[in-house]
Amino acid sequence: MDQNIGQKRYKWRIITGQVILLLACLGIIEYLVRSGIVGSLYLSKPTQVVEEIYKLFADGDIFHHLFVTLKEFAAGYLLSAFAGIATGMVLVLVPHAETFFRPYLSALMAIPKVTIIPLLMLWLGIGLSHKVAIVFLFCFFTIAFNTITGIKQTAEAHLKVARVFEASKLQTVVKVILPSAAPTIFVSLRVSAATGLVGALFGEMVASKDGLGNLLVQSTSLYDTAKAFAIITIVTVVSVLIIAGIDLLEKRIVLRWKSSS
Amino acid sequence: MAGFLISGVSKIYGGATPTESLQNINLTIQDGEFLSILGPSGCGKSTLLEILAGLQLPTLGEVSFDGRKLKGPGIERGVVFQDPSLYPWRTVFKNVELGLELRGVERKERREAVQRYLDLVGLSGFEHKYPHQLSGGMKQRAGLARALANSPEVLLMDEPFGAVDHLTRLQLQDDLLKIWEADKKTIVFVTHDVSEAVFLGDRVVLLSPRPGRINRIFEVPKPRPRKRDDLGLLQIQNEIYAALLEVKSAESLEFTI
Numbered sequence: 001m002d003q004n005i006g007q008k009r010y011k012w013r014i015i016t017g018q019v020i021l022l023l024a025c026l027g028i029i030e031y032l033v034r035s036g037i038v039g040s041l042y043l044s045k046p047t048q049v050v051e052e053i054y055k056l057f058a059d060g061d062i063f064h065h066l067f068v069t070l071k072e073f074a075a076g077y078l079l080s081a082f083a084g085i086a087t088g089m090v091l092v093l094v095p096h097a098e099t100f101f102r103p104y105l106s107a108l109m110a111i112p113k114v115t116i117i118p119l120l121m122l123w124l125g126i127g128l129s130h131k132v133a134i135v136f137l138f139c140f141f142t143i144a145f146n147t148i149t150g151i152k153q154t155a156e157a158h159l160k161v162a163r164v165f166e167a168s169k170l171q172t173v174v175k176v177i178l179p180s181a182a183p184t185i186f187v188s189l190r191v192s193a194a195t196g197l198v199g200a201l202f203g204e205m206v207a208s209k210d211g212l213g214n215l216l217v218q219s220t221s222l223y224d225t226a227k228a229f230a231i232i233t234i235v236t237v238v239s240v241l242i243i244a245g246i247d248l249l250e251k252r253i254v255l256r257w258k259s260s261s
Numbered sequence: 262m263a264g265f266l267i268s269g270v271s272k273i274y275g276g277a278t279p280t281e282s283l284q285n286i287n288l289t290i291q292d293g294e295f296l297s298i299l300g301p302s303g304c305g306k307s308t309l310l311e312i313l314a315g316l317q318l319p320t321l322g323e324v325s326f327d328g329r330k331l332k333g334p335g336i337e338r339g340v341v342f343q344d345p346s347l348y349p350w351r352t353v354f355k356n357v358e359l360g361l362e363l364r365g366v367e368r369k370e371r372r373e374a375v376q377r378y379l380d381l382v383g384l385s386g387f388e389h390k391y392p393h394q395l396s397g398g399m400k401q402r403a404g405l406a407r408a409l410a411n412s413p414e415v416l417l418m419d420e421p422f423g424a425v426d427h428l429t430r431l432q433l434q435d436d437l438l439k440i441w442e443a444d445k446k447t448i449v450f451v452t453h454d455v456s457e458a459v460f461l462g463d464r465v466v467l468l469s470p471r472p473g474r475i476n477r478i479f480e481v482p483k484p485r486p487r488k489r490d491d492l493g494l495l496q497i498q499n500e501i502y503a504a505l506l507e508v509k510s511a512e513s514l515e516f517t518i
Contacts, residue, residue: 157346160316164340165360165411175363179350257350257391 044226052230062234068211070238072128073200076135077193084140085185088147093173098148109141113199117206126207131200138199139192146188150181183258186250193242201235212238264447265290265313265415269322271472272308281472282308286322288466288475293445297462299452299501301508305473306451307343310419313449314340326415336360339413343420345404347392353403354379354388360411378406381440398429405437415447422457431489434461438485455505459498460487467501469508477504 026046032038033045056062091098091105117134124130154177162172204213212235219227265288272283282305290296300306311317312324315334324331326338339360347356354375361371379385382402392400401421408416422430434457441448452458458465462481469476479501483493 155346157342157344158348161340161342161346161348161359161407162363163316164314164334164338165363166334166336167363171363175359176348179348182350254350257393 041223041225044229048226049229049233052226053233056227056230056234062215065210065212065215066234066238069197069200069204069213072131072203072211073135073197073242075128076132076200077139077196079132080136080139080192080196081143081189083136084143084188085147087140087144088151088185089173089177091144092148092151093177105141105144109145113137114202117203121207126209130207131203131211134203135196135199139196142192142195143185143188146184147181150184151177153184154180183254186246186254190243190246190250193246194239197235197239197242264292264294264327265449266325267313267322268324270309270312270319270324271321272305272312272317273320283312283319284472284474286473286475288478290447290449293447295441295448295450295461295463297450297452297458297465298468299455299458299465300468300473300476301453301470301505304468304470306453306468307419309468309473310340310417310449310451314338314417316340336364336411337414339408339411339416341401341404341408341416341418341421343423345392345400345421347400347403347407349392352389352391353384353395356392356403357406357410359407364411374410374412375406378410381409382406383436396429397425398433401425401433402436405440409440413446415449418448418450420451420453423453430457437461442485455498455501456489459494459501460489465497465501467504467508476508 029043030045030047033040033043091101113134116137120130120133124133158176158180159172162176167175200211201213201216204211205217208214212231216228216231216235219225219231267286267288267290270283270286271281273279273281286309298306298309308317312319313326313331315331315338318332326335347353348359351359357375357379358371361374366374376385376388379388382405384399384402384406387395387399387403392403395403401424404421422433425433437448438461450458450461459479459481465479465481467476467479468474479497481494481497483491487494
């Protein structure tokens with residue numbers, strides 16, 4: 001009991017300290033900009049950023065851009081998740097497929113994705129499909145490779161149990177192999193959620209008509225630093241929320257049965 | 262006759278230096294018999310069990326069950342594994358349900374069977390636990406229930422109590438005998454524990470290592486319930502220890518280490 005209270009007190013002290021440090025940093029920035037030591041072109045006052053965020057939501061324009069970005073991300077991400085898991089499964093479960101296709105996959109993965117964004121523009125224009133393709137390329141390979149690794153981690157003993165019960169191929173995949181691979185697949189789903197969002201934003205910054213990335217480029221080209229910071233803050237919150245959503249999904253599907261203290 | 266007929270079975274693992282794991286095993290396992298297979302590590306006893314399960318095929322010779330030649334695994338032969346190999350992502354209930362689920366047995370029937378076997382092995386109340394929340398002994402009970410739930414004619418058990426502490430082990434032995442006496446399924450029980458082999462079995466097959474061969478077969482004619490300190494049982498144990506010593510002295514030094 002005592003130890004529990006001690007731990008709680010410790011936790012609160014840490015949190016209080018962290019909040020104080022954050023406020024201090026913001027305060028220093030506020031002071032630096034207010035006093036003119038740093039020009040408002042380079043940094044902006046935290047109070048003004050908050051005001052900008054309020055303004056963005058107040059005139060409602062942000063919702064359109066947010067929706068566009070989220071739509072691009074969601075489409076590309078879901079597509080890459082399905083395709084990545086399916087590709088990984090086919091490569092491991094079809095005999096010799098992985099040995100045959102691995103060099104191709106590795107070579108494709110090695111291409112820095114940003115270098116083909118201009119080409120994609122040529123092929124797909126600057127609309128939704130362009131961004132979906134970018135998000136897909138940012139996520140697909142990680143998910144496919146993690147699926148391969150995950151499937152290979154299936155315990156030999158667990159497969160033996162399935163054989164003893166005369167499980168069919170399909171049953172073995174659905175009831176043994178996929179659950180075994182799930183934790184490894186989830187790791188890649190979490191990592192690619194972050195990179196996928198970066199892909200959507202970057203695509204928008206390079207060529208687009210709308211979306212948060214587009215809005216960001218607009219504001220910086222108008223030297224509206226406060227607005228830029230406001231958008232960066234919003235994007236960060238979106239990213240955190242997406243990852244929290246995936247963590248929640250993982251908890252419901254995987255962590256329930258994983259041993260944790 | 263739902264027993265095994267093992268004739269001339271050898272198992273050779275290929276590779277750069279082929280090793281003979283089993284050599285010319287001839288053995289008849291009677292219907293309803295409790296047979297212990299005993300031997301030191303490396304004598305191929307697990308390989309023999311996997312051959313009976315149909316998980317491996319013999320290199321030479323053949324095994325028939327119920328008069329038919331074995332070609333692979335079958336639900337009439339239930340297996341209890343050394344490491345119980347429960348699926349960590351399934352609850353105890355769902356693990357025991359696995360065999361029935363794979364066979365497409367109706368949900369209601371499945372539930373009844375699972376509950377019956379969980380009660381039988383003493384796991385009622387633990388239905389919704391995950392394997393990592395169970396002790397070693399409870400995991401083995403769940404593994405046993407999983408095999409039983411499919412109503413096999415034979416139970417093949419591969420050192421099932423090897424990893425649990427001694428007292429739990431004695432309890433598991435008693436419970437296994439109780440279950441066996443209720444419906445007299447054939448049980449083939451692989452172990453490296455002499456007293457366990459003698460206490461449980463109608464017969465004890467002693468294997469010699471490298472390559473695994475049948476050294477001797479000991480009859481254990483004592484009626485059940487048996488007492489662990491029964492002089493007759495202890496005498497058979499002593500004979501087996503003596504035979505093991507012969508096996509050891511005949512083998513190289515490497516084996517004694």
